[in-house]
Amino acid sequence: MPRWTGAGAPALRRGPDMTEILKTPARWPTILLGRARAKDPRDLDEAVAAGAFAGLRRAIRDLGPTAVIATIADSGLRGRGGAGFPAGEKWRTAASTDADRRYVVANGYGADPASHTDRTLMLLDPFSVIEGTAIAAYAIGANEAFIAVRAEDADVIASLSAAIGAATDAGFVGEDVSGSGHDIHMTVRPVQGAYMLGEETVLLKALEGKRGQPEQRPPHPAESGLFDRPTLVHNVQTLAAVPWIVSEGASAFRATGTTGSPGTVLVQVRTPGGENGVAEVPLGTPLREVLGLGGELPAGRSIKAVLIGGPSGGLLPPDALDTPYDFEPLRAAGAHLGSGSVVVVDDRTDLLELVGVLTRFCSNEACGKSIPCRIGVKRLAEIVARREDGLLRPVDMELATDLATDIVASALCDHERLATLPLTSGMRYFGSDFDPARRPQPASTEAPR
Ligand SMILES: Cc1cc2nc3c(=O)[nH]c(=O)nc-3n(C[C@H](O)[C@H](O)[C@H](O)COP(=O)(O)O)c2cc1C
Numbered sequence: 380m381p382r383w384t385g386a387g388a389p390a391l392r393r394g395p396d397m398t399e400i401l402k403t404p405a406r407w408p409t410i411l412l413g414r415a416r417a418k419d420p421r422d423l424d425e426a427v428a429a430g431a432f433a434g435l436r437r438a439i440r441d442l443g444p445t446a447v448i449a450t451i452a453d454s455g456l457r458g459r460g461g462a463g464f465p466a467g468e469k470w471r472t473a474a475s476t477d478a479d480r481r482y483v484v485a486n487g488y489g490a491d492p493a494s495h496t497d498r499t500l501m502l503l504d505p506f507s508v509i510e511g512t513a514i515a516a517y518a519i520g521a522n523e524a525f526i527a528v529r530a531e532d533a534d535v536i537a538s539l540s541a542a543i544g545a546a547t548d549a550g551f552v553g554e555d556v557s558g559s560g561h562d563i564h565m566t567v568r569p570v571q572g573a574y575m576l577g578e579e580t581v582l583l584k585a586l587e588g589k590r591g592q593p594e595q596r597p598p599h600p601a602e603s604g605l606f607d608r609p610t611l612v613h614n615v616q617t618l619a620a621v622p623w624i625v626s627e628g629a630s631a632f633r634a635t636g637t638t639g640s641p642g643t644v645l646v647q648v649r650t651p652g653g654e655n656g657v658a659e660v661p662l663g664t665p666l667r668e669v670l671g672l673g674g675e676l677p678a679g680r681s682i683k684a685v686l687i688g689g690p691s692g693g694l695l696p697p698d699a700l701d702t703p704y705d706f707e708p709l710r711a712a713g714a715h716l717g718s719g720s721v722v723v724v725d726d727r728t729d730l731l732e733l734v735g736v737l738t739r740f741c742s743n744e745a746c747g748k749s750i751p752c753r754i755g756v757k758r759l760a761e762i763v764a765r766r767e768d769g770l771l772r773p774v775d776m777e778l779a780t781d782l783a784t785d786i787v788a789s790a791l792c793d794h795e796r797l798a799t800l801p802l803t804s805g806m807r808y809f810g811s812d813f814d815p816a817r818r819p820q821p822a823s824t825e826a827p828r
Pocket residue numbers: 457458459460461462463464486487488489490491574575576577578579580612613614615617618792793794
């Protein structure tokens with residue numbers, strides 16, 4: 380049975396299209412999933428009765444574009460797509476860069492195949508993403524907005540398309556939005572490709588109908604993005620927080636999360652033998668509490684490591700569980716928020732085998748544009764494979780450390796920086812697993828879910 384925050388919530392449909400929502404403490408704020416209990420998430424009347432589009436109305440009637448941007452800047456909202464860049468700065472740049480047209484792109488691609496945070500949000504409350512995107516378009520002076528999603532995700536496409544249709548009929552998007560005199564045409568754009576398509580410059584190329592590889596920055600998309608026009612690209616969670624901020628005020632938002640990282644974020648928690656679901660977590664929550672949402676490990680099993688941030692995430696040891704789930708603390712510990720995925724790795728797992736799988740994934744998904752990433756990450760994967768085959772030479776781990784340092788120093792895009800993390804965090808915290816003298820362990824009998 381699905382479990383919900385609060386009592387008496389209606390059951391949620393589950394199945395291949397839906398991830399379970401994990402129960403969270405009642406004291407935690409719900410900014411992103413506050414309306415996720417709706418019987419029909421596409422029912423506009425129900426959503427409006429629960430507060431949908433109040434933020435857009437306030438933005439237009441009470442604030443105006445400049446004050447909306449100031450509110451977002453004052454709120455301290457940081458991008459949820461991984462890097463945590465201050466949203467207000469991007470909005471100011473996109474609004475102030477001279478151009479005949481501007482765009483907003485909601486990044487709902489969800490590159491990590493194992494994290495369903497963004498699609499869960501788009502399925503359970505499509506109006507929050509639509510409203511946040513509309514407010515952003517109004518604020519920066521964009522008349523066109525795209526919500527980019529995976530082409531194979533028919534449920535998300537259907538949900539968002541129906542919700543945009545209903546919002547257009549009601550005058551919340553389309554021509555002369557809510558009597559503002561401002562047109563906001565919004566479209567769902569299915570895109571199909573590999574892991575790198577979630578990266579913003581690759582995504583923009585795909586939306587232009589071109590083959591994409593990451594671009595050197597600056598200029599950033601907020602200055603020159605889609606069709607060389609200022610483009611505000613945000614993760615769908617970042618945009619979904621916007622209506623709440625505009626309705627409740629910047630200081631109310633600052634009262635949640637931490638001083639440096641206000642607000643909440645969606646986390647996909649996986650525990651072998653326990654839960655696998657999505658939870659809305661205030662930033663700064665100790666990792667231990669985040670893991671607690673996934674329940675207990677089976678009797679006799681213990682935590683060996685926690686993989687945080689997706690396939691290019693970092694492995695942290697059990698004594699790092701007091702680390703706050705927040706951008707800087709996780710980075711300092713050797714991981715990153717990334718896709719919002721938190722996976723408990725139990726004591727049956729051979730970490731080297733796991734690092735091998737992750738590093739090969741990162742190598743296979745590299746787009747090939749820059750040599751240090753194309754060749755370097757492949758070499759790292761080969762070193763890990765030598766260890767798996769029992770052929771590791773003593774010099775190999777030193778080689779891996781040097782190579783990882785060089786790869787990070789020459790990064791063209793964040794993939795290169797992050798692709799080294801599984802190995803470097805593994806060597807940092809679990810040195811004995813990587814010791815060439817140690818025999819490889821047999822494969823685990825049961826894979827983590
Ligand atoms: C390899 C790679 C994959 C990425 N995949 C995603 C993704 O699936 N969704 C996303 O929102 N951002 C992804 N990003 C980050 C985007 O490039 C970009 O920073 C983000 O969409 C900006 O939104 P934000 O300001 O809300 O963080 C990825 C970055 C890299 C390097």
